[in-house]
Amino acid sequence: MPPRDRLAAQLDPATTALLTVECQRGVVGADGALPELAHQVRSTGVLDRIAQLTVAAHRAGVQVVHAVAERRPDGKGAGRNARLFRAAERLPVRQLTGSPAVQVAQPIPVADEDLVVRRLHGLSPLAGTDVDALLRNLGVRTLVITGVSANVAVPNAVFDAVNLGYTAVVPADAIAGVPADYTSALIRHTLALVATITTTDEVRESWAG
Known part of the structure; x- marks a missing residue:
């Protein structure tokens, strides 16, 4: 099967979900807790591309x-069992429940039919959360993974998705980490071994039919 046809089969709207990882104001917003990461996401257009994918998913009936x-x-x-958690406690912007910091960042649209899953612990958006059960109940087989960061949460999401039996699809231009060259190395040497690597435009074209 040609690569384009294989991708289209993987991205069937009826069995696909789009996952945005930690695209919240306190992380990727202009006044977020991690200025270097927020700058990377915004200056490279990653946040805009995630927004474009979300719009395309809504139009195609893909679960977000x-x-x-x-x-x-x-x-x-x-x-508190990792350096990252302890450091987060000292940041000037904290991701507190109910605060603006944990709202999905603009320009990503949030529709009534979207699922917003919040976790209070751990590194992964899948492990220890409701995401897997919700996706299985919806008949999802493919997970398109976007967001931040390529350093921690995104690879966790990809590995967990694969371990749980999902096909993981990663638009390489819709994830970000720091430094910038780390993200490209991660994609090439790690994620490409377990996920389908594609682009925002290719995903949008597939969902446009």
């Missing part, structure tokens, strides 16, 4: 899932 990382103001249930 927004995975948001947050913590309770009292910190209950949050992990």
